[in-house]
Amino acid sequence: xxxxSRVAGEHMREAIFAQPDWLRGVPTDRRLPEGRVLYTxxxxxxxAAQTGGTAIQxxxxxxxxxQEADVLVAVSHEGDTPLTLExxxxxxxxxxxxxxxxxxxxxxxxxxxIVATPVVERSWCHTASYTxxxxxxxxxxxxxxxxxxxxxxxxxxxxxxxxxxxxFVIAGAGRDWPTAQEAAxxxxxGAFLAAEAHETEQLLHGDLAAIDESVRAxxxxxxxxxxxxxxGAARALRELGCETTLVSxxxxxxxxxxxxxxxxDLAELRGVNPDKIRRDDExxxxxxxxxx
Numbered sequence: 001x002x003x004x005s006r007v008a009g010e011h012m013r014e015a016i017f018a019q020p021d022w023l024r025g026v027p028t029d030r031r032l033p034e035g036r037v038l039y040t041x042x043x044x045x046x047x048a049a050q051t052g053g054t055a056i057q058x059x060x061x062x063x064x065x066x067q068e069a070d071v072l073v074a075v076s077h078e079g080d081t082p083l084t085l086e087x088x089x090x091x092x093x094x095x096x097x098x099x100x101x102x103x104x105x106x107x108x109x110x111x112x113x114i115v116a117t118p119v120v121e122r123s124w125c126h127t128a129s130y131t132x133x134x135x136x137x138x139x140x141x142x143x144x145x146x147x148x149x150x151x152x153x154x155x156x157x158x159x160x161x162x163x164x165x166x167x168f169v170i171a172g173a174g175r176d177w178p179t180a181q182e183a184a185x186x187x188x189x190g191a192f193l194a195a196e197a198h199e200t201e202q203l204l205h206g207d208l209a210a211i212d213e214s215v216r217a218x219x220x221x222x223x224x225x226x227x228x229x230x231x232g233a234a235r236a237l238r239e240l241g242c243e244t245t246l247v248s249x250x251x252x253x254x255x256x257x258x259x260x261x262x263x264x265d266l267a268e269l270r271g272v273n274p275d276k277i278r279r280d281d282e283x284x285x286x287x288x289x290x291x292x
Contacts, residue, residue, distance in 0.1 A: 009267055009274040011123035012190065016260050017156065019128045020149040023253070026132055027114055028139045028146075032096070035070030039137070040087050044126045044185060045075040048098075048133035050178040051252045052141070058087040065090035072096070073137070077129040078120055079104025098136050100129060114140070123275040125190040127260045130182060131253045138253075148253045155257040161265050163243065165216035168195040170259070171203045171233055172220035172249075179252050180220055183259035190263040190274035200229050204236065213241030220247050220255065 039049035042058050049055045052073060061067065062083065072091045076084045079101040088095045088109055097110035100117040107113050116136040117129050131152070135145045168187050172180035180197040187195035198207055200219065211217075217237045221230045230246065237244040249255045267274040278284040 009123070009125075009190070009264055011121070011275045012125050012127060012260075013264055015121050015123055015126075015128040016257070016264070019131050019257070020153045020156075022117055022128050022132050023135055023145070023149040023152060025118055026116060026135045026139060026145060030112075030114055030140055031142060032073070032140045033071055033094075036068060037071050037073060038067055038069035038091075039073045039075065040084060041075035042081050042083055044130050044182060045077060045081065045084070045133065047178045047182040047185070048130050048137065049073070049075045050181075051134045051175070052137040058083040061087035062090050065092065067091070069093065073098065073140075074106060074110070075099075075133050075137075076104075076106050077101075077117070077126060077133070079106040081106070085109070098133050098140075124277040124279055125186065125263070125274040127186075127256075131256065134253050145253075148251065151251065151254045152257055155254055156261070159258055159261045162216065162245070162262060164266060164269055165214070165243075166193060167215045168193060169198060169203070169211060169215050169217045169237070169242075170195065170220070171198045171200045171217070171230070172222065173200040173226040173229065174222050175252065176220035176222045176226070176249050176255065179249070179255045179259075182256055183218070186256075186259055186263040187266065189277045191266040191270060192272055192278070193266060193270075200226065200233050203233055204229070208236060208240065211237065211240055211242065215240075215242045217242045217244040218247055218259075219244065220249050222249060 039052040039055040041049040073096045075098045079099040094111045096112040100120045102113045116132040170180040170183045184195040184197035187193045219230045219234045234246045
């Protein structure tokens with residue numbers, strides 16, 4: 001098992017290894033109301049929202065608020081994401097919130113607030129808040145999530161580091177598509193690497209032209225027709241000289257863990273701090289000031 005006591009990215013590491021305990025505390029006694037449910041969020045929270053069902057990114061909901069939905073479920077770890085708040089305000093109907101901070105702008109707006117994590121993560125590279133939000137959404141739909149803590153513990157124990165690369169491609173379809181997006185985001189924001197998420201079939205329609213042996217690829221296998229196309233994508237990537245792993249998947253909560261750990265490994269190798277996601281760099285802070 002990995003050593004959880006090393007210092008680099010300590011807050012991210014702390015959250016990753018806290019996931020089994022945090023997942024045991026996910027509320028399981030609430031259920032979504034009958035009717036059409038729409039999910040929204042930004043960044044990692046939007047990736048979590050996508051695992052719930054029909055989802056729309058917060059800005060897109062602001063641009064087109066007249067959606068055919070009876071209830072909106074907003075995911076926001078700290079409950080104050082500006083565009084998610086704006087989307088919730090624009091939605092004409094009841095809003096439910098999945099968060100760590102019920103006393104927040106979104107918490108004040110929402111009719112129902114579900115606290116998914118015991119505390120706010122100290123790392124800017126969110127991990128446990130993602131898996132807990134995904135598990136909370138599953139529980140709201142009536143799914144039995146009692147086996148997830150143990151499955152995550154096993155994933156933490158079984159992880160094996162992979163070779164270092166500068167470019168990564170993660171492909172997935174269906175239930176695995178949010179995982180592919182979240183995995184690529186972790187590698188980008190936590191290790192500052194060029195990582196792309198591709199829907200499996202889209203990867204095979206032109207995107208391969210930009211891929212060569214410098215790319216490290218992961219293809220999330222899925223089931224049924226998705227698995228058949230994943231097998232084909234993996235063969236194509238290997239033909240191009242890419243080191244490629246065809247990843248067997250089980251649940252979005254479990255499947256993301258290897259990529260959280262991979263981000264930690266590569267951040268340490270590159271000498272960067274995933275906890276900060278460059279918020280301690282003046283140049284990137286100036287860039288953020290242009291839109292915040």
